[in-house]
Amino acid sequence: MTDILSVLPLHLVVFACLVTLLGGFVKGAVGFAMPLIMISGMGILIDPQLVVAGIILPILVSNGWQIARSGLGPARLAVAEHWRYLLIVCVMILISAQFLTVISADTMFVILGVPVVALCIVQLLGWKPVIGPRWRRPFEWGAGLAAGTLGGLAGTWGPPTVLYLLALETPRDRQMAVQGVIYGLGSVMLFLGHLQSGVLNGHTWQLSALLVVPAMLGMVVGFRLGDRFDQALFRKVTLIVLIVAGVNLVRRGLTG
Incomplete structure (x- = not known):
């Protein structure tokens, strides 16, 4: 704990744990948004590089859990069908992660905030691209290039992946298995990429490891209570809150 406090003061460690607990709860209840909540929430008070470092292990563990819940059979089918997308996402996460340490804090706030706002608005409006068979490969x-670049810099490639699957008209019952594989492999690349970049290091990995605990607790509670909520309404409220938080990150980046 002493090493963690050398990275963040105690009140910010508690704040990060509470934000992560909320993110895990929402992920368990409605199946999305944990990285977005952690990024937009922790980014209010915490340096953006530390935010990205903090989300790495919770994302890795939660996505591993999601793959285990879906089963390995659907995972193999997902890899066989979407290997091109998986490949470019993984490669771009590794590449773009190396640029995080050379970007200023103000620029990082904008990089974190703009995608949160844009992707949440797209989901809130229910828009989806329509792609014909001849354009599927390009x-x-x-889409993999965009998602992987965003993933390496901001730690989230989930919303672009959802739009990608919607554009290909992937059946809803298969989307969860495909997302599990994409998120799982991507989180491994994020972990490796930021080991190389130095963002996840001898100091920050302890913070990230600590945040696994509230993330998992939140998911367990979300799994148990999720059926009691109006899913559509809860999802909309979550997206609106994320938009407000994302706008605040952009404001911080632009005003310094």
Whole structure:
């Protein structure tokens, strides 16, 4: 704990744990948004590089849990069908992660905030791209490039992946298995990429490891209570709150 306090004071460690607990709860209840909540929430008070470092292990563990719940059979089918998208996402996460340490804090706030706002608005409006068969391959590479770049810099590639699957009209019952594989492999690449970049290091990994605990507790509670909520309403409220938080991150980046 002493090493963690050398990275963040106690009140910010508690704040990060509470934000992560909320993110885990929402992920358990409605199946999305934990990285977005952690990024936009912790970014209010915490340095953006520390935010990205903090989310790495919770993302890795939670996505591993999601793959285990879905089973390995659907995971193998997902890899066989979407290997091109998986490949470019993983490669771009590794590459773009190396640029995080050379970006200023103000620029990072904008990089974190703009995607949160844009992707949440897209989901709130229910818009989805429509891609014909002849454009599927270029779309796979383009969407993978965008998602992987965002993943390496901001630690989230989930919303672009959802749009990618919607554009390909992936059946809803298969989306969870495909997302589990994409998120799982991507989180491994995020872990490796930031080991190389130095963002996840001898000091910050302890914070990230600590945040695994509230993330898992939140998910357990979310799994148990999720059926009691109006899922559509809860999802909309979550997206609106994320938009407000994302706008605040952009404001911090632009005003310094």
